[in-house]
Amino acid sequence: MNDYLPKDELDPKHKDAPSTNRKALWIIGAGLGIYLIVSGVWGIITGG
Known part of the structure; x- marks a missing residue:
């Protein structure tokens, strides 16, 4: 049948x-x- 698929x-x-x-x-x-998102916010906060 579909033996190539995992059992779960x-x-x-x-x-x-x-x-x-x-x-x-x-x-x-x-x-x-x-x-x-975090690196963008961090860049905005530090101004760099």
Whole structure:
């Protein structure tokens, strides 16, 4: 059947849950966004 998929993605109870890769991308993207916002605010505060 779909033997190439991880077992947690084949579970019918978790059909609508996001995959592990999608969660990792969201965490990385959020971390990058937070870094950019904080560094921008820090630059405004220090004037540099």
